[in-house]
Amino acid sequence: MTDQLDRSNVAPGTDGPGATSSVGSSFGRYAARQLLRRFGQLVVLVVSISTLLFFLLRVTGDPALVLLGDLSTEEDLERVRSFYGLDQPLIVQYVLFVFQAIRLNFGRSLVSFEDALSMVLEKMPATIQLALAAVVLNLVVAILVGGWLGYRPERPERRAGLFAVLVSQGVPGFVIGLILIQIFAVELRLLPSIGREGLSSFILPAITLASFLLPRVIRLTAANVDDAMREDYVRTARASGATSTTVLFRHVMPNAVVGTIALVGVQFGFLLSGSLITETLFAWPGVGLQLIEAVRALDFPVVQATVAVVAVLVFAVQALVDILIPLADPRLRSQRA
């Protein structure tokens, strides 16, 4: 029953096509193959999403009409159609559209007339900084709290703690953000709740974004620590007279942490969903906030450029995790490389 209701993402490696590698190849070749696999996935994803958006846009109405609004004349509509190639056969439009998407060419914003791709790339550092802060926060808190909870999970206070983590999984991230703003920005007036200026402006958005993923990561870390505690090597270490500190930090935690890193890497896409909400909540000038504004303004080139850039980011992170995990865990290295 354990794998029946797995709501999480596929983890890197073991059950993907890359896991069935030949014996005897070097680690470098393994890494190259992983990169190639992720790149193939990226192309498939960008083509699928472009296809979906292309046909949805044409099924739901006339794109020229959407661009110009209801008050436009038939002449204007014709001019827009021929300018954007909308007067060509559907299949020609589609093939052109997909090729443009693969080459990451999305045209200009319909609002500011800037190049859509460079608009998105310009906002990227702010988004990556925030996501990175949230990832670090997740790892640190999950290792500390998860390690504490999983070391002796049967004790009453840790059972209560695990239950609290379970409940907190049902609290949406933006509610946590609103509560944080209320306490630290409105009541205590300690921290800014809007914008991106100085280190203090990082604190609330980073905690909010981290909270989207944190309960899950804590639970997995606790489970991994609990598992590792039952392993033979822990019993051996104990029997040979190691102190509990040595057991925890030399034998248990290194094993548990690999799983934590893998989960955070796999769930990076989920974290970016949280970025949309966090950036809007805190007026954080990143890709997410820009995407929301672009959707409200029906600025399709920017929307499409954002989707493609986010896809590249997600797959880059996953490829990185694919390569890092076997480096961190010798068992996986010998298994695969």
Add this chain to the structure above:
Amino acid sequence: MTTTQTEPTGVTRGVLKTSRWTMPGLLVTGLIGLVIVVVLTLWGEQLAGFEPGKQDLRARLLPPFTDGHLLGTDKLGKDVFARVAAGFLWSIPVGLLATSISAVIGTTIGLIAGWNEGWIRSTLSRFMEIAISFPYLVLAVAVIGVVGRGFLALSLTLGLVAWVSFARVVFAETRKIKQREYVTAARLMGASSLRIILTYVLRGLRPTLVVMSAFIFADLLVAEAGLSFLGLGAPLGEPSWGNMLADSRVNLFDAPWMMYGPATAVVITVLTANLLGDGLLQFWSRGTHQQ
């Protein structure tokens, strides 16, 4: 949610039994939550004593427990409690419709991938692996940008975004069911694949589908609230929890209490669905699996 969070990382081999609640405990708590949700959905307006859409500009931004307003009023003098209750009538239909859409798409694709072998299975399972890694909210926002807002567009978008979670579970379960003796027996008796799928496999999948629906419903409820909060879900002015939370953000300094009503409603509904899902999961697996 104890047994549901296994990560197939190859690193984790077991699952920590986080909640030591017994199965009846989960189900009873879930049922209590269900009663609260149903009562508020059906009789919330009467309990509040105000109409959710009624403005009263003389009674703007009242704190809780003034003039009969249990949770206070918003910036147009509408009763917050009545609007929170009306939010159930928006969120639950959206959640149910979106869950059904994703269940139908996900089950179909999962069944095809799980029953067939060879290239169909490998193509579909690879595609599922790719699809699940993309941030669902980014996709939902992009699709809403194209198809527009409103009840149907929102439900369709959420359903379209969530099908992969269904498909992956149905895929794994179908592969297991295909190995069972009764499927082999049916085949030996000459039943066609379609008939085996429609009678035996679907019946075997029933518990999985019910439990998954509860979990996906909870996830989609949060997603809906998030989209409405971003101004891309429920139409403006519609009493949805996401809209109300967005309003409360504007009035954080004048009326900090405004967020607690809708926030509590989201949390109660999500917890109820998750508890019921967990309880049913343990109920159905009690024979085969020692908890």
